[in-house]
Amino acid sequence: MWDRIKEKLGILAxxxxxxxxxxxxxxxxxxxxxxLGNASNGICHAYTEDGRCVSxxxxxxxxxxxxxxxxxxxRRSNDVKRAAFTVQEVxxxxxxxxxxxxxxxxxxxxxxxxxxxxxxxxxxxxxxxxRTEHNFNGYIHLKLVPGASKELVEQAGQFAxxxxxxxxxxxxxxxxLLAPDKKREDMLHPMRVLKNAIDxxxxxxxxxxxxxxxxxxxxxKSRLFAPAGQSTQMVIGATAEPDLTILKIADxxxxxxxxxxxxxxxxxxxxxxxxxxxxxxxVPLIRENRLYQADWLIRWYGFSVDELLSANQPSLDMxxxxxxxxxxxxxxxxxLDINTADLLLLKRIPGIGLQSAERIVQARRYSPLHWxxxxxxxxxxxxxxxxxxxxxxxQQPKDYAAEQIRQFILSAGHSKYxxxxxxxxxxxx
Amino acid sequence: MxxxxxxxxxxxxxxxxxxxxxxxxxxxxxxxxxxxxLFGNSITITSDEAKAHRVWKGLCARISINAxxxxxxxxxxxxxxxxxxxxxxxxxxxxxxxxxxxxxAHPSVRYVIxxxxxxxxxxxxxxxxxxxxxxxxxxxxxTVSPDFNVLPLIRRHFEQRYADQRWLIYDTHRKxxxxxxxxxTLPVTIEPANPACPADPACPADPSLPDSPNPxxxxxxxxxxxxxxxxxxxxxxxxxxxxxxxxxxxxxxxxKYLPEKRPSL
Numbered sequence: 130m131w132d133r134i135k136e137k138l139g140i141l142a143x144x145x146x147x148x149x150x151x152x153x154x155x156x157x158x159x160x161x162x163x164x165l166g167n168a169s170n171g172i173c174h175a176y177t178e179d180g181r182c183v184s185x186x187x188x189x190x191x192x193x194x195x196x197x198x199x200x201x202x203x204r205r206s207n208d209v210k211r212a213a214f215t216v217q218e219v220x221x222x223x224x225x226x227x228x229x230x231x232x233x234x235x236x237x238x239x240x241x242x243x244x245x246x247x248x249x250x251x252x253x254x255x256x257x258x259x260r261t262e263h264n265f266n267g268y269i270h271l272k273l274v275p276g277a278s279k280e281l282v283e284q285a286g287q288f289a290x291x292x293x294x295x296x297x298x299x300x301x302x303x304x305x306l307l308a309p310d311k312k313r314e315d316m317l318h319p320m321r322v323l324k325n326a327i328d329x330x331x332x333x334x335x336x337x338x339x340x341x342x343x344x345x346x347x348x349x350k351s352r353l354f355a356p357a358g359q360s361t362q363m364v365i366g367a368t369a370e371p372d373l374t375i376l377k378i379a380d381x382x383x384x385x386x387x388x389x390x391x392x393x394x395x396x397x398x399x400x401x402x403x404x405x406x407x408x409x410x411x412v413p414l415i416r417e418n419r420l421y422q423a424d425w426l427i428r429w430y431g432f433s434v435d436e437l438l439s440a441n442q443p444s445l446d447m448x449x450x451x452x453x454x455x456x457x458x459x460x461x462x463x464x465l466d467i468n469t470a471d472l473l474l475l476k477r478i479p480g481i482g483l484q485s486a487e488r489i490v491q492a493r494r495y496s497p498l499h500w501x502x503x504x505x506x507x508x509x510x511x512x513x514x515x516x517x518x519x520x521x522x523x524q525q526p527k528d529y530a531a532e533q534i535r536q537f538i539l540s541a542g543h544s545k546y547x548x549x550x551x552x553x554x555x556x557x558x
Numbered sequence: 559m560x561x562x563x564x565x566x567x568x569x570x571x572x573x574x575x576x577x578x579x580x581x582x583x584x585x586x587x588x589x590x591x592x593x594x595x596l597f598g599n600s601i602t603i604t605s606d607e608a609k610a611h612r613v614w615k616g617l618c619a620r621i622s623i624n625a626x627x628x629x630x631x632x633x634x635x636x637x638x639x640x641x642x643x644x645x646x647x648x649x650x651x652x653x654x655x656x657x658x659x660x661x662x663a664h665p666s667v668r669y670v671i672x673x674x675x676x677x678x679x680x681x682x683x684x685x686x687x688x689x690x691x692x693x694x695x696x697x698x699x700x701t702v703s704p705d706f707n708v709l710p711l712i713r714r715h716f717e718q719r720y721a722d723q724r725w726l727i728y729d730t731h732r733k734x735x736x737x738x739x740x741x742x743t744l745p746v747t748i749e750p751a752n753p754a755c756p757a758d759p760a761c762p763a764d765p766s767l768p769d770s771p772n773p774x775x776x777x778x779x780x781x782x783x784x785x786x787x788x789x790x791x792x793x794x795x796x797x798x799x800x801x802x803x804x805x806x807x808x809x810x811x812x813x814k815y816l817p818e819k820r821p822s823l
Binding site: 131134135138139142143145146147159160163164165166167170172173174175176177178179180181182183186187222225226228229230231264395397398411412414488491492494495496498499502505506 | 658660661662663664668682685686687688689690691692698700715718719720721722723778781782784785786788789790792793794795796797798799800801802803804806807808816818
């Protein structure tokens with residue numbers, strides 16, 4: 130029995146791993162029933178050799194699939210071993226891994242067998258069993274199957290912490306080329322249903338007032354509806370969309386669908402299909418990283434997509450991060466005085482992150498900040514020095530041109546990707 | 559220079575702060591009692607709950623509860639000389655009208671912020687890297703040897719999470735553990751080499767390596783560890799290999815806890 134489970138686990142983990150989401154934070158599910166687990170922490174229990182966080186048991190229920198999406202390892206025409214877990218097997222694995230502190234919970238996805246609702250029903254069943262039969266309060270992330278009905282989406286939200294539909298291919302044209310059986314609308318529909326349901330549950334308030342409910346009402350936590358919201362993933366580099374298009378789409382998802390996260394997954398070549406990059410093409414890791422940096426700037430630093438990219442410049446700079454790139458194009462904003470600049474502007478200084486910016490604002494109330502103190506407070510002074518004024522600066526900022534500053538910064542440090550991913554190095558491996 | 563000797567506990571340190579103010583001591587060095595004293599004119603302080611409480615209350619009146627916790631966690635770092643740094647912090651906090659906790663440019667505040675950060679990182683790692691193994695008497699058992707004394711800090715996390723299972727986390731370096739019996743968590747110190755089966759003479763010496771079939775763990779235990787190890791290998795994407803990042807997140811000194819980083823049978 131163990132050998133069979135192990136084989137299935139191998140197959141169904143292997144085919145789930147291209148989904149990059151690993152988040153287990155952002156929920157607020159507590160262990161109120163002296164049951165098992167809670168979901169509020171966001172802990173990475175391990176890291177794979179590719180450096181990615183392992184937080185959840187991330188598996189497919191089955192990799193049998195009726196679809197033939199060119200970019201997907203589980204596509205119908207692909208000659209891979211197929212397997213399927215029973216609902217009970219997934220439940221048992223989750224509980225036993227969780228009790229040993231291996232995981233924060235379950236991330237369950239699936240190939241589509243029979244049809245969308247048949248598949249979705251089984252995913253919901255796993256979550257329901259965990260919650261109702263095993264008192265499990267750990268994190269559950271369920272994949273919403275494109276084309277799933279409104280009823281099932283709403284049921285999923287009652288048991289899961291997070292739900293996600295992967296858009297995968299950023300544009301409709303790309304989708305038509307690589308996944309002709311799928312329609313973009315089939316993906317957007319469950320997203321919209323979910324968004325409305327989340328909004329409604331927020332309107333009802335997080336906890337029912339005890340007066341409004343009969344005495345036998347279910348405990349407050351059963352009223353949680355997808356408390357960690359929804360997310361999606363876009364594959365980067367399988368089709369030709371530039372960064373501007375990708376970030377515009379992401380931005381629209383954040384604003385219109387209120388997504389918590391958009392994940393960018395550099396395409397890992399897994400197919401000889403000539404519509405896709407050939408096997409052996411490097412994974413666009415740097416591009417992926419730059420997109421995440423830009424995504425952070427948009428969500429946390431108050432930047433808009435249009436400030437970072439334009440039709441004339443639709444791609445992010447691969448050599449320097451997007452904040453530095455923005456600063457170099459907007460040198461008229463700088464230098465900024467550390468001791469007087471607004472928080473919003475401090476956050477725009479290259480080398481100063483959210484935490485440093487907030488600390489500067491708090492610390493300068495006691496006494497004006499000195500260059501030496503900035504260094505110790507965690508500011509990346511090698512970058513910040515060209516953009517700030519403060520006491521004790523080793524040399525006053527000169528009127529350097531953007532290109533000069535760029536070269537100073539590039540020569541002072543080297544990219545963390547350089548030794549790992551340089552193509553030259555690969556020749557000798 | 560006044561050398562003050564205390565018992566190494568947080569309560570003892572708070573009592574020391576009380577005495578430093580009471581006796582108006584300047585230029586103080588605080589030393590734990592097992593360190594050899596090279597100075598003749600030393601003062602020995604015994605822990606005093608009432609005095610400790612007064613100092614703690616005084617601190618909490620000047621700084622937020624959050625900053626007070628930072629101070630406490632910094633103490634748990636066991637770092638040499640922390641008692642003096644924390645005394646300087648306490649003096650600064652008690653001397654100012656407004657909270658000094660955000661004065662990040664001040665050396666004492668920075669010491670607390672930086673030390674607390676290290677302790678919290680280790681606390682977080684223990685919450686992540688503890689691996690329970692189920693013993694035959696149904697206790698989920700784990701051994702750790704953290705860089706800092708973080709068991710007091712992780713207790714609540716494990717209580718809240720594993721409310722319906724008995725568990726024991728044992729610090730092999732500090733020779734004590736915390737044991738949750740479904741009702742409360744108690745500190746335990748166990749003399750035999752293996753705290754999971756103290757009464758059993760056949761007990762293996764090192765229970766942190768349950769790789770070989772081991773009578774004290776449930777029969778399924780090795781199977782689950784094997785499944786987990788297999789899972790861990792399968793979720794890796796070879797084309798994205800990045801060992802440097804892997805090691806930064808999972809430094810080798812933690813591997814001894816982790817079934818997924820031990821070779822399979």
